[in-house]
Amino acid sequence: MHIVDGALSGPVLAAGGAVTLAGTAWGLRSIGEREIPRVGLLSAAFFMASLIHVPVGPSSVHLILNGLIGLVLGWRAFPALLVALLLQAVFFGFGGVVVLGVNVANIALPAVLIHFLLRDALGRFRGRTAVFAMGLLAGAGSIMGTTLLVAASLAGSGQEFLPAAELVFFTHIPVMVVEGLLTGAALVLIRRVRPELLHRVAEAAPLAEPAPALAAEGRS
Amino acid sequence: MSHALGVSRPRGLEALPEGHWLQRIDPRTRIVAAMAYAFLLVACRDLRVLGIGLGIGVGLMLAARLPLGPTLRRTLGVDLFIVMLLLLLPFTTPGQVWFQWGPLTATWDGLWRGVEIGLKAAGVILMLLVLVGTMDATRLGHGLHRLGVAPKLIHLLLFTVRYMGVLRREFLRLRQAMRARGFVPRSDLHTWTSYGYLFGMLLVRSLERSERVLDAMRCRGFDGRFHLLDSLRLGQADWAFGTVFAAGLILLGGLEWAGG
Numbered sequence: 001m002h003i004v005d006g007a008l009s010g011p012v013l014a015a016g017g018a019v020t021l022a023g024t025a026w027g028l029r030s031i032g033e034r035e036i037p038r039v040g041l042l043s044a045a046f047f048m049a050s051l052i053h054v055p056v057g058p059s060s061v062h063l064i065l066n067g068l069i070g071l072v073l074g075w076r077a078f079p080a081l082l083v084a085l086l087l088q089a090v091f092f093g094f095g096g097v098v099v100l101g102v103n104v105a106n107i108a109l110p111a112v113l114i115h116f117l118l119r120d121a122l123g124r125f126r127g128r129t130a131v132f133a134m135g136l137l138a139g140a141g142s143i144m145g146t147t148l149l150v151a152a153s154l155a156g157s158g159q160e161f162l163p164a165a166e167l168v169f170f171t172h173i174p175v176m177v178v179e180g181l182l183t184g185a186a187l188v189l190i191r192r193v194r195p196e197l198l199h200r201v202a203e204a205a206p207l208a209e210p211a212p213a214l215a216a217e218g219r220s
Numbered sequence: 221m222s223h224a225l226g227v228s229r230p231r232g233l234e235a236l237p238e239g240h241w242l243q244r245i246d247p248r249t250r251i252v253a254a255m256a257y258a259f260l261l262v263a264c265r266d267l268r269v270l271g272i273g274l275g276i277g278v279g280l281m282l283a284a285r286l287p288l289g290p291t292l293r294r295t296l297g298v299d300l301f302i303v304m305l306l307l308l309l310p311f312t313t314p315g316q317v318w319f320q321w322g323p324l325t326a327t328w329d330g331l332w333r334g335v336e337i338g339l340k341a342a343g344v345i346l347m348l349l350v351l352v353g354t355m356d357a358t359r360l361g362h363g364l365h366r367l368g369v370a371p372k373l374i375h376l377l378l379f380t381v382r383y384m385g386v387l388r389r390e391f392l393r394l395r396q397a398m399r400a401r402g403f404v405p406r407s408d409l410h411t412w413t414s415y416g417y418l419f420g421m422l423l424v425r426s427l428e429r430s431e432r433v434l435d436a437m438r439c440r441g442f443d444g445r446f447h448l449l450d451s452l453r454l455g456q457a458d459w460a461f462g463t464v465f466a467a468g469l470i471l472l473g474g475l476e477w478a479g480g
Contacts, residue, residue, distance in 0.1 A: 004302055005262050006340025013262075028372045033445065034434060036372065040379025041387070041430040045423050047380060048387050054415055055407045065419065072423070083377045087384075090352050090360065093294030093345045097258035135416075154305070160313040160330065164305040171301070178412055185416025186423070194424045 001064070001150050001168075002088070002103055005096030009157040016102025016153065023078035023108055030075055042072060043080035047087065054178060061175050066146060067138035067183045070111030071119060071198060077111040078104065102153055110145025114138045122187075122198060131191050132184040139183025140176040147172045235356035241457075242284050242354055247363025249458045250351040253465045258344045260469055267332065269476045270339040276468055277346035284350055294353075295346045302341075309334040357381035362450040375446050387426055394418055 008016075031039055046069050053060040069077045082104050088094040095103050122134050151165035190197050236243050242250075261273050281291055310318060315329025352360065357378065365374045398414065405411050434442075 002299055004298055004341035005344040006337040028370055031372060036375045037379060037434045038430040040376050041383050041426040043380045044383040044387050045426045047384055048391055049419060055405050057407050079373055079376055083380050093349050096344050097348055098262045163312050164308045167304060168301050181412040182416040185413040186420030189417045189420035197427055
């Protein structure tokens with residue numbers, strides 16, 4: 001859901017830029033110096049996600065997975081997504097330059113929101129079904145948030161975009177379902193293989209205990 | 221079976237070789253030029269000015285001898301929803317009637333608005349691909365660093381670039397393991413949860429890798445700071461390119477201002 005340059009009005013562009021600037025500054029502050037490899041690798045993993053096409057009906061969608069990004073990274077989602085979208089624009093020609101702030105804010109804001117809404121609850125639930133349900137909620141909710149923000153960016157830029165804004169929302173309902181199911185499954189797996197990924201990424205935890213490599217090999 | 225591999229996006233343009241004239245121009249000059257161009261083009265309204273602006277981008281692309289096919293494909297490739305957006309515009313913008321089709325009325329104003337957005341979007345992306353997309357990521361990082369972007373963000377960028385390729389291979393390995401067990405992507409619950417496991421596994425593995433990377437870096441004396449060593453100097457080529465490019469932008473701005 002990359003908006004291109006030229007469509008949005010000045011105030012919308014300025015607002016998106018300001019939100020992204022503030023979110024990135026705040027996110028960077030909370031990245032410890034030793035955490036950079038970790039956030040960098042997760043950012044690369046999410047960049048990969050945007051290249052994966054998943055069949056849906058007769059067509060296919062590419063993943064955003066910002067719910068999962070939010071749960072794992074919190075405020076760090078802003079710098080991670082800024083880097084990912086910047087690289088997409090520079091090397092693949094997606095999105096634009098002036099509109100970059102709006103595009104990052106549209107994806108990162110719901111991610112951060114999901115983080116604060118669901119992270120504590122996620123710590124309390126243990127059962128497979130409950131974790132899957134949380135993932136479903138996080139995945140579908142964050143895409144819905146992004147779609148609403150994209151629609152709002154368009155509607156805020158001119159009345160003539162209103163029908164397109166509505167169309168964006170309704171055509172993305174299948175995407176919400178798929179991202180929800182995917183995020184649910186991914187959470188169930190992470191919860192079983194590396195539960196600390198969901199809780200401990202916040203602390204700088206320099207040396208982790210040996211990874212459960214065997215358990216990891218078994219499921220993929 | 222276009223998604224048999226799961227990855228069907230085009231790969232990035234190759235960075236230009238060292239001796240190319242564009243590579244003799246400092247990354248900072250190129251980044252600033254592409255940004256100035258983007259802001260100016262987005263601010264313009266006159267279609268003729270936008271056309272000339274896009275022409276400058278095409279001219280630079282030709283002068284740099286970039287491969288035409290891949291460059292243009294990336295310039296024109298947009299999300300489906302942008303295509304819908306532009307196609308809807310003539311029918312949703314009030315103004316002078318262009319044609320009527322059943323209950324729908326298309327207007328010239330909407331058509332020109334769509335053309336305006338298309339020209340801006342294409343121009344900005346083309347210039348970005350030509351000036352910035354042709355440098356390797358290290359150069360981009362160093363350039364942004366010297367332009368005052370926060371060091372942590374630069375490190376994050378360099379790490380992301382470094383491990384994108386590694387994770388892509390990891391992803392393809394996992395994907396191949398699934399295919400070996402007879403997995404065929406379909407539009408059903410099984411496929412979507414399998415992709416969820418696949419991506420969850422990718423995250424877990426990248427996290428494990430990041431711990432090994434950090435350990436290895438600490439063995440080599442990493443104390444949380446990177447020292448970016450570069451030898452960026454603004455030279456004659458930069459002044460020459462900068463002057464010509466700025467003259468072009470001033471001309472565009474002048475035309476827009478005089479025409480409006």
